[in-house]
Amino acid sequence: MTEGEPAADPGAAAPERHAALLAAYRAHLAAERQLSAHTVRAYLGDASGLLEHLDxxxxxxxxxxxxxxxSWLARQQSMGAGRATVQRRAASVRTFFRWLAATGEIGQSPAEALRSPKRPRRLPATLDQRRAGELLAAALDHARDGGPAGRRNAAILEVLYAGGIRVGELCGLDLGDIDPARGTLRVFGKGAKERTVPIGAPAQRALEQWLAVRPELAGEGAGAAVFVGDRGGRIDQRVVRRIVHRALAAVPGAPDLGPHGLRHAMATHLLEGGADLRSVQEILGHSSLATTQIYTHVTAERLRAAFEQAHPRA
Structure with a gap:
């Protein structure tokens, strides 16, 4: 199976008595909660595996x-599932049983008391401001003689870093989502939630330069897509990841990050520059402030490193 190709339906091989239940659950996840196809498949796979265990x-x-x-979670661990996987599956079970209770399939959900091992908190790898500047400067240099693809790649890097948007959000951008007068983008995030993201003047210029040559790459299948691939259709997430990895590989000392690494960098640099946490939360599209607070730990690590390097009594 290639990346992006639909995975096998987790409910297809389920016993007949579970098929209708899983089909209804799938409809709830996709239509009511508006989760992505990948998330729906993961939740269905967990629910199907749990039902088989109960059988x-x-x-x-x-x-x-x-x-x-x-006992189902313990079985996952015994089969080699890592702590993060077990934690995700515990959350998936709670979601499934809440739905069962809400639809009257069961009474009170026993899953609310289900706990999973806590994941060790890991600070996300990120770029410092100097290397971020080197990355974008190199991309802009390449754009001058790299043809339409070079301009596109520079615009992709600028927009990812300036807006802190997810790779899926970038690939989903349409021409009507750009507001050049306000310097903002309209972005549709997880659960189709809409938000407005500001971008700076360098990202705006890179976008303008790309859009000027976009017709040279855009084919009939491009539609209103802002970014198109070499074959003329809306650009694929895998292509964007390759663009980011290759650009970072050209920056000496830069960690090997993907598009999400640029999102981490943007959030970290905003906080280092004095932005308040709530504003960063809105820009990133986090539903919970707790998710955004990881970046305060990143900046705290930076401050401590600077202190230990420079303070005479560190």
Whole structure:
């Protein structure tokens, strides 16, 4: 199976008695919660695996208790699942059982008491401001003699860093989402949530230079896509990741990051520059401030490193 190709339907091989339940759950995840296709497949796979486990125990969702749910998580660990995977599957079970309770399939959900091992907090790798500047300067240099693709790549890097947007959000940008008068982009994030993202003058200039030559690459399948691939259609996320990895490889000492690394860098640099956490949360499109707070740990690490390097009594 190639990347981007739909995975096998987790409910297709499920026992007949579970098929209708999983189909209804799929519709809830996709239509009501508007989750991505990848997330829907992951949730369905977890639900299908749990139902099979309950079958082996001679139980159903209506009779299952906390012990049965814990035994399923323990089985995942015994089969080699990492801490992060077990944590995600525990959250998936809670989501499934909340839906079962809401639809009347079961009474009170036993999954609310289900706990999973905490993941160790890891600070995201990021670029410092100097290397971010080197990356963008090199991309702009290449854009001058790299033809339409060079201008496109420079605009991609500028927009990813300036707006801190996700790679899927960048690929989904349409021409009507650009507001040059206000210097903003309209972005549709997770769950199709819309937000407005400001971008600076360098990103605006890079976008203008790309859009001036966009017709040279755009084919019939491009539609209103801002960024198009070499074959003329809307650009694919894998192509964007390759562009970012190659650009970073040309910067001495830069970590090997993907598009999400530029998002981390933007958030970190905003906070280092004095932006308040709530504004950064809005720009990034985080539903919870707790998600954004990881970046305060990044800046704290930077401050500590600077202190230890420069202070005479560090």
């Amino acid at each position: 082996r125990l001679g139980e159903t969702p209506a009779t299952a208790g906390l012990r049965s749910l814990r």
